[in-house]
Amino acid sequence: MLNNPLSYTDPSGEIIPLLIIGAVVGAYIGGVQANGTWNPFKWNWKSGSTWLGIGGGAVLGAAAAGAGAGIAASLAVKGTTAFLSASLGGAVAGIIQGGGFAVLPGGDGNVLKGASIGALSGFVGGGLGNIANNAVNNVMVNGIGISSPVVKGLIGGAAGGAVGGYSGGFVGGFISTGDLSLAHKAGIGSVGIGATIGAISGGATQYALAKQQGIKPWSGVRNNSVMIGGPQIKVDNFANDFNSETITNNNRFGEWPNGMKAFLGQNSPNPEALLFNSKFINNVIDSNSPIYNIGRSSNSVFYHGIELNTINLRSYNNINFVRTYAPFSSFKLRFSTYD
Numbered sequence: 222m223l224n225n226p227l228s229y230t231d232p233s234g235e236i237i238p239l240l241i242i243g244a245v246v247g248a249y250i251g252g253v254q255a256n257g258t259w260n261p262f263k264w265n266w267k268s269g270s271t272w273l274g275i276g277g278g279a280v281l282g283a284a285a286a287g288a289g290a291g292i293a294a295s296l297a298v299k300g301t302t303a304f305l306s307a308s309l310g311g312a313v314a315g316i317i318q319g320g321g322f323a324v325l326p327g328g329d330g331n332v333l334k335g336a337s338i339g340a341l342s343g344f345v346g347g348g349l350g351n352i353a354n355n356a357v358n359n360v361m362v363n364g365i366g367i368s369s370p371v372v373k374g375l376i377g378g379a380a381g382g383a384v385g386g387y388s389g390g391f392v393g394g395f396i397s398t399g400d401l402s403l404a405h406k407a408g409i410g411s412v413g414i415g416a417t418i419g420a421i422s423g424g425a426t427q428y429a430l431a432k433q434q435g436i437k438p439w440s441g442v443r444n445n446s447v448m449i450g451g452p453q454i455k456v457d458n459f460a461n462d463f464n465s466e467t468i469t470n471n472n473r474f475g476e477w478p479n480g481m482k483a484f485l486g487q488n489s490p491n492p493e494a495l496l497f498n499s500k501f502i503n504n505v506i507d508s509n510s511p512i513y514n515i516g517r518s519s520n521s522v523f524y525h526g527i528e529l530n531t532i533n534l535r536s537y538n539n540i541n542f543v544r545t546y547a548p549f550s551s552f553k554l555r556f557s558t559y560d
């Protein structure tokens with residue numbers, strides 16, 4: 222079981238959308254290759270070659286997505302850096318697609334050449350997908366993540382794969398012909414397939430790395446997280462978006478006792494409340510739970526005096542800073558970017 226790289230992927234079913242994306246993109250490219258045009262309305266839908274290209278491309282796309290995710294995850298588990306895990310996982314995915322597309326209708330039948338271009342496209346696409354995922358802030362609007370690791374990996378991977386496809390096609394063309402203009406033409410002809418391989422590689426490897434790092438691949442939020450900041454009603458709203466626990470809605474560290482007042486007077490914090498807050502944040506840190514911190518504009522003895530102070534004293538680094546906005550409060554719009 223441990224020797225099977227797919228054993229590191231998620232068994233919950235979250236990987237199914239990724240496989241579907243790989244299959245759809247692969248099917249489209251298979252149809253493009255079989256017909257020599259990017260416009261599906263110009264495809265020969267009565268031709269068996271078209272359907273063979275679509276079916277074969279779908280299988281290759283799904284297989285590449287699964288293999289790329291499995292390899293990236295297994296390498297990450299063994300301590301390989303995220304960038305190298307993504308690049309090598311992408312290369313494996315690229316070999317599957319590049320070699321496979323070579324024998325589908327419209328391919329040149331040169332499996333070695335196709336696998337080589339695929340490996341380069343997948344390697345560059347996987348690596349650039351990882352860079353894109355780390356470089357772009359996560360975004361959420363009312364609990365809907367719109368820049369998931371998978372999506373960022375797909376976009377970055379497509380860009381990187383296009384570069385890798387051109388490079389591989391150019392080098393291969395020059396070696397076989399010795400003519401720069403023909404080599405350039407071969408490079409241009411490999412851009413589309415390279416972008417496709419890169420997109421699938423980038424999305425698949427970022428899916429795997431997100432799962433391995435305890436991040437939900439389709440929303441980008443961290444598992445088993447806790448949210449702090451203030452005021453509490455704001456914390457509770459954003460915690461619902463991020464599926465995070467709070468001091469007033471918590472299943473692992475105890476909930477705020479019913480009836481316990483935070484203050485005994487106007488400016489006199491309740492000692493029992495202060496003690497409870499201290500135990501809460503220490504338990505969060507002891508469990509190494511990710512903390513989303515939305516901050517607080519006004520001074521708070523609980524937030525500034527206990528929570529942040531404890532985090533700083535214990536040098537706790539598992540913090541994700543959330544920049545929150547609600548410019549149209551009447552519509553309850555919650556917009557956030559987070560690390």
